Amino acid sequence: xxPCIALAALLSCLPLSAAQLHLELGTxxxxxxxxxxxxxxxxxxxxxxxxxSYKRPMRYRAVPLAALLNGVQPEDHLQAIAADGFAAEMPAxxxxxxxxxxxxxxxEDPAAPWPPLGKGKPSAGPFYxxxxxxxxxxxxxxxxxxxxxxxxxxxxxxxxxxxxxxxxDLPGDSPVRQxxxxxxxxxxxxxxxxxAGDAQVGPDLNVPHNPTEYFQPGYLRxxxxxxxxxxxxxxxxxxxxxPSVLNDQELDALLAYLRHMATRKS
Numbered sequence: 001x002x003p004c005i006a007l008a009a010l011l012s013c014l015p016l017s018a019a020q021l022h023l024e025l026g027t028x029x030x031x032x033x034x035x036x037x038x039x040x041x042x043x044x045x046x047x048x049x050x051x052x053s054y055k056r057p058m059r060y061r062a063v064p065l066a067a068l069l070n071g072v073q074p075e076d077h078l079q080a081i082a083a084d085g086f087a088a089e090m091p092a093x094x095x096x097x098x099x100x101x102x103x104x105x106x107x108e109d110p111a112a113p114w115p116p117l118g119k120g121k122p123s124a125g126p127f128y129x130x131x132x133x134x135x136x137x138x139x140x141x142x143x144x145x146x147x148x149x150x151x152x153x154x155x156x157x158x159x160x161x162x163x164x165x166x167x168x169d170l171p172g173d174s175p176v177r178q179x180x181x182x183x184x185x186x187x188x189x190x191x192x193x194x195x196a197g198d199a200q201v202g203p204d205l206n207v208p209h210n211p212t213e214y215f216q217p218g219y220l221r222x223x224x225x226x227x228x229x230x231x232x233x234x235x236x237x238x239x240x241x242x243p244s245v246l247n248d249q250e251l252d253a254l255l256a257y258l259r260h261m262a263t264r265k266s
Contacts, residue, residue: 078152
């Protein structure tokens with residue numbers, strides 16, 4: 001057997017190396033290996049009946065996320081950063097609650113990898129934020145980040161990125177204000193706006209041009225509801241936002257925010 005073939009055969013028999021989760025919670029940095037998390041005293045088997053990423057029931061070895069967030073308070077703000085640049089902004093309150101909706105950090109066992117997310121794609125590992133009873137707290141799909149590498153505590157979105165803020169003179173019940181909240185929950189994980197944000201996946205949604213400026217309204221709604229129905233390409237990452245995730249009134253508010261921000265470019 002040639003040396004290169006023998007080496008490849010040897011490597012294929014070895015288990016995958018343990019991954020590292022980085023926590024930056026304002027009290028220094030801490031790292032957990034997948035091996036340590038799988039052996040965590042609070043780790044247990046969790047059944048997820050409607051997995052957002054795999055679109056089917058899944059079973060994971062997982063740790064209650066609250067058990068890893070020492071010192072974090074409900075009023076704090078956290079960000080989960082994925083390997084591909086996805087940056088999920090999350091208020092800490094729902095992540096700390098013991099139920100009925102509870103956040104779990106699912107941990108991929110290097111010796112028993114999870115299935116790929118699709119043809120030619122990796123799995124959701126090594127670390128994946130999953131929820132039991134998510135409907136009890138209105139947990140949205142963007143609050144299920146996968147391939148997590150880092151969780152860190154930060155100032156709120158409003159404090160870090162004032163360029164995202166709508167006109168402060170708008171009335172408190174303006175749909176634009178509701179749209180801004182929905183933008184943070186559903187869009188900011190992948191998109192920046194006015195150059196503001198930490199995401200690196202999708203394009204900026206205001207500069208140089210806002211999508212409300214170049215999409216006909218019906219087609220823009222189609223893009224948000226079902227991106228592949230409007231334009232298809234193999235490496236597309238944007239998920240569709242069905243009415244069960246973003247109802248028509250919420251979609252109207254989100255579009256109102258985008259139209260408003262087209263007048264506030266920076």
